Amino acid sequence: MPTRHTPSHRLLLRLLVAAQVLYVLGVAGAGYATTAYGQHIALATTPVDLHGLQYESFVRLHYTAAEAPLTAWRGPAPPQRRQAVYVLLTTAPDSLASVAGVYAQELKPAAGQAVLRGWVTDVYAHTLGLRYNLERYYVPGDSPLRLGKTGPPLRVQVSIAPWGQARIESVRLLRPTAAR
Amino acid sequence: MSRKFLETESPAWVTEGLITEAQRERLLARYPSDAVQAVGLLPLLGSILVGLSALSVVAANWQRLPTQLRLGLLLGSLVAAYAGGEYFLRRGNRRVGHGLIGLGLVVFGASIILTSQLYQLVGYDISGLLAWVVVGVLLSYLYTSQSLVLLPILIGAAVQTYCTQALGIFSYTIMALVALGSGYRWWRRPDTLVASVLAVGLLWQAALWVALSHSKITWFFIPAMLVYAAGDWHRDRPAARALQGPPLVAAYLFALGLALFGETDQYAGLLRPPVLAYLGALAAVFALSVAGKRQQGRLASLPDWLLLLPGFYLPGGLPLAIATLMVLYAHAGSVLARAHRSGEAEQLTLGTVLFVIATMVAYFKLTWAFLDKSLFFLIGGVLLLSLSWYLRRRNAQRLAAGVASVASPGSAAASPPSPPKPLA
Numbered sequence: 001m002p003t004r005h006t007p008s009h010r011l012l013l014r015l016l017v018a019a020q021v022l023y024v025l026g027v028a029g030a031g032y033a034t035t036a037y038g039q040h041i042a043l044a045t046t047p048v049d050l051h052g053l054q055y056e057s058f059v060r061l062h063y064t065a066a067e068a069p070l071t072a073w074r075g076p077a078p079p080q081r082r083q084a085v086y087v088l089l090t091t092a093p094d095s096l097a098s099v100a101g102v103y104a105q106e107l108k109p110a111a112g113q114a115v116l117r118g119w120v121t122d123v124y125a126h127t128l129g130l131r132y133n134l135e136r137y138y139v140p141g142d143s144p145l146r147l148g149k150t151g152p153p154l155r156v157q158v159s160i161a162p163w164g165q166a167r168i169e170s171v172r173l174l175r176p177t178a179a180r
Numbered sequence: 181m182s183r184k185f186l187e188t189e190s191p192a193w194v195t196e197g198l199i200t201e202a203q204r205e206r207l208l209a210r211y212p213s214d215a216v217q218a219v220g221l222l223p224l225l226g227s228i229l230v231g232l233s234a235l236s237v238v239a240a241n242w243q244r245l246p247t248q249l250r251l252g253l254l255l256g257s258l259v260a261a262y263a264g265g266e267y268f269l270r271r272g273n274r275r276v277g278h279g280l281i282g283l284g285l286v287v288f289g290a291s292i293i294l295t296s297q298l299y300q301l302v303g304y305d306i307s308g309l310l311a312w313v314v315v316g317v318l319l320s321y322l323y324t325s326q327s328l329v330l331l332p333i334l335i336g337a338a339v340q341t342y343c344t345q346a347l348g349i350f351s352y353t354i355m356a357l358v359a360l361g362s363g364y365r366w367w368r369r370p371d372t373l374v375a376s377v378l379a380v381g382l383l384w385q386a387a388l389w390v391a392l393s394h395s396k397i398t399w400f401f402i403p404a405m406l407v408y409a410a411g412d413w414h415r416d417r418p419a420a421r422a423l424q425g426p427p428l429v430a431a432y433l434f435a436l437g438l439a440l441f442g443e444t445d446q447y448a449g450l451l452r453p454p455v456l457a458y459l460g461a462l463a464a465v466f467a468l469s470v471a472g473k474r475q476q477g478r479l480a481s482l483p484d485w486l487l488l489l490p491g492f493y494l495p496g497g498l499p500l501a502i503a504t505l506m507v508l509y510a511h512a513g514s515v516l517a518r519a520h521r522s523g524e525a526e527q528l529t530l531g532t533v534l535f536v537i538a539t540m541v542a543y544f545k546l547t548w549a550f551l552d553k554s555l556f557f558l559i560g561g562v563l564l565l566s567l568s569w570y571l572r573r574r575n576a577q578r579l580a581a582g583v584a585s586v587a588s589p590g591s592a593a594a595s596p597p598s599p600p601k602p603l604a
Contacts, residue, residue, distance in 0.1 A: 009322065010266070016318060017262045017284070021255055023311050024291045028251055031299025057243045082348045084304075117304045119348055133302040133346070141244030168300035 034167045038159030041089060041097045041114050044174055047151040058138045059145065061156060061171075065089065065116075066135075068099045068128045075104030079128060083120045087130060088113060096155070102128060114160055134158060134168055145171070183211045224276070250298055254291040261287050269323075278325040285316055285331055306351045309339045313354055317361035329374050333362050333381040344388045355385050363410070370419030379407050379426040396453040401488060404430055405465045408484075412472030420476075424484070431487040432511075432534075439504040439541050443497055451492040459490065480521070483514030501545055508538040520578055528578065532571045539567060 045061045052059060065087065073079055079102070086106055089097040091114050100113065109115045122129035137156070139145050153174040160166045190204045199207070238245075238253065245253075261284035269277030289312040295301075296308065316332030336358035343351050359382055366374050386403040389395075404427040411423035438451075466485060473479050486507050494500045512534035519527035543560055551559070 012322060013262065013266060016315060016322075017259060020258060020288045020291075020311075020315055024251075024255060024258070024288070024295055027292055027295045027301070027308065028299065031295075031301045034299075034301060084348050133304075134300070138243060138297055138300065141241075164305070165301055165303050167302065 030161075030165055031167060034161040034165050035159050035169055038161040038166070039114050040157060040159050040169070041091045041116070042095070043156045043158055044096045045154045045156060047153050048145075050145065050148055050151050053139060053146060058136045061135050061137050061154065063132065063135075063156070065097065065099050066130050066132070068102050068130060070124075070126050070128055072099055072101050073128060074101050077104070079104075079120050079123050081120055081123060085118055085120055085130070087116050087118050087132075089116055102130070116158070116160055116166060117164070132166075134166065137168060137171055143171070144173075183208075183213055186211060247298060251295065254287070254294060258284060258287045258291055274325070278323060278328055281319065281323065281325075282327055282331055285312075285319055285328075285335075288312060288315060289335065304347065305349070306339065306343045306347065306354070309342065310351070310353060310357075313339055313357050317357055317365070320362065320365050324369070326371060326374060329362065329365055329371070330377050333358055333374075333378055336362070337381045337384045340385045340388055344392045348392070350389050350392050355382075355389075358382065358385070366419075366423075367414065370414060370416035372419050372422035375411075375419045375422035376425055379423050382407050383426055383430060396451055396458075398451045398453055398458065398490075398492065401427075401431060401434070402458075402461045402465060405462070405469065405488060409465055409469035409472060412469045412476065412478065415476060417478075428484060428487070435487045435504060435508060435511075436537070436541065438492060439501060439508055439545070442492065442500045442504055455493065462488065462490070480518055483511060483518075486511045486514065505538065505542050505545070508534075508541065512538050523578060523581075525575075525579060528575045532568075532575065535571065536564065536567060539563065 044064045046064060048059050048061060050059060068087070070079075075085075079085070083104070086103040087099055088101040088103060088107065088109060090100045091097045091112060097114065107115060116132060118130045118132045120128060121131045134156070155172045155174045157169040157171070158166055159169050186208060190199070190207065193199050194201055194204050242250065261280050265277045265280035265284060267277075268274075268280060271277075289309070292308055292312060296303070313332055313336050316335050320329045320332055336354050340351060340354050343349055343354070358378075362378055362381075366378055383400075383404055386400055389403075390397055390400045408424045408427040411420040414420040414423070466488075469485070470479075470482065473482060489507055491500060491503045491507060494503055512531060515527065515534055516531035519531045540560070543563060547556055547559070
């Protein structure tokens with residue numbers, strides 16, 4: 001079977017390599033498609049520590065939506081650490097999204113609502129710690145964040161694709177006038 | 181056999197009349213000096229350094245590069261690695277060729293990860309990285325290369341780790357891809373290193389599954405012993421034993437832990453899955469293993485299963501500790517008995533070590549609380565010394581008898597890695 005340098009072998013490898021290239025292009029396409037067809041929401045963060053940028057290419061975002069009161073939990077059983085959850089957010093154009101409920105099961109958002117998937121990181125006495133996998137923001141080379149010394153709170157524009165992917169579209173200062 | 185060994189030993193062979201001078205020269209010519217090969221490594225090292233410099237330039241400026249350029253760089257290095265691999269393979273340089281193909285596979289995984297990062301994109305299932313494992317398994321079928329078979333096993337374990345830790349899901353697809361895809365590849369072309377890595381990789385995934393599902397840790401031994409049973413069905417004996425090594429080591433460490441800490445009912449309580457379900461599953465795997473052993477004529481290795489006796493269902497406390505110790509002794513004894521029958525030096529050593537460990541555990545358990553500490557160490561030391569003296573004498577006798585029966589006078593006993601042939 002293997003390593004006969006027959007034309008069919010070479011053809012198989014070429015097909016496999018072409019499939020890999022197409023796949024990576026598909027991942028890139030999913031990035032554009034998520035912006036084009038996704039639902040756009042804005043999330044606020046707490047002040048961001050920019051010191052890490054000297055050593056790493058990303059900053060760690062801590063969303064205000066990363067903490068929800070335990071009363072927002074909607075599930076048959078109490079939440080567990082590392083459990084996958086569906087976070088229902090209320091949105092309005094030009095305003096920040098806020099957590100309306102944390103669900104154990106998938107649900108359909110109504111108008112003015114969005115569902116972002118996440119994970120439970122901690123269960124405290126009165127609150128839930130949440131993680132969205134959107135915490136690492138790779139700061140582009142031309143971003144104003146690279147110039148700032150202080151860590152301002154940010155407004156993160158996220159788009160959620162109907163097929164279950166999400167991406168950070170852009171990151172801006174939460175209060176442009178108050179910056180620096 | 182190394183060139184150096186030949187050079188130092190062969191003059192003595194000529195004087196003893198084993199080979200003639202002409203034969204000696206022909207032997208030396210057959211194994212050319214290593215110096216030539218070492219010089220051949222220089223271009224490889226040079227190109228690695230050049231590659232590293234290019235990589236560091238790109239990595240340092242990665243965030244500043246335009247998106248399309250970054251994507252282009254990833255795809256370009258992906259295609260270049262595969263094309264280079266094919267080029268070197270066609271020229272007959274298998275090592276570099278397979279290395280570059282493996283690099284292509286690694287670049288593919290890196291491209292998936294870096295492209296998602298490029299668009300700040302997150303997915304909530306593993307489909308993104310699943311493709312990496314699929315491509316890895318397919319590639320391993322296209323080439324006869326050990327490293328290309330090892331790569332998807334390692335990638336599968338890494339992706340599964342990411343899945344369970346970051347996404348909180350266990351991917352049965354990845355487990356199946358590695359077990360069936362890489363497993364069948366190994367089955368067709370058995371290899372001891374691949375067997376061990378495959379077994380460790382599968383056990384790692386099984387452990388992740390147990391941890392994620394909050395099951396009793398004893399469930400781990402159902403998939404682990406399935407790997408073991410698969411080894412029983414394989415005709416190639418060394419490769420099968422290599423596959424069975426990791427599950428056996430895991431079972432042994434578990435039994436050892438039970439003997440050491442099993443007295444507290446709290447620990448034993450953590451181990452008790454529902455009786456019927458667990459024993460039913462274990463019996464099914466056991467039946468599969470026995471059938472395989474019978475078919476391949478290896479029923480002598482049946483005592484391996486002693487380690488899997490579900491002693492943890494016994495009430496915790498002394499009964500459990502003693503029962504586990506008996507099992508450890510019985511297992512060590514069975515390994516020694518088997519080694520004595522076959523006369524294999526490695527098995528003898530293994531059996532001896534297992535026997536000594538069981539004795540140490542027993543001694544520790546039974547006397548630590550009662551004896552004065554200095555007396556404890558003194559008696560323990562004397563016990564071990566006398567045990568080692570006795571076992572060593574027995575082993576030496578056994579091996580000498582084995583050598584005599586093969587009727588090859590000489591220094592065969594001095595080379596334990598090539599044991600004398602088992603008695604018919």
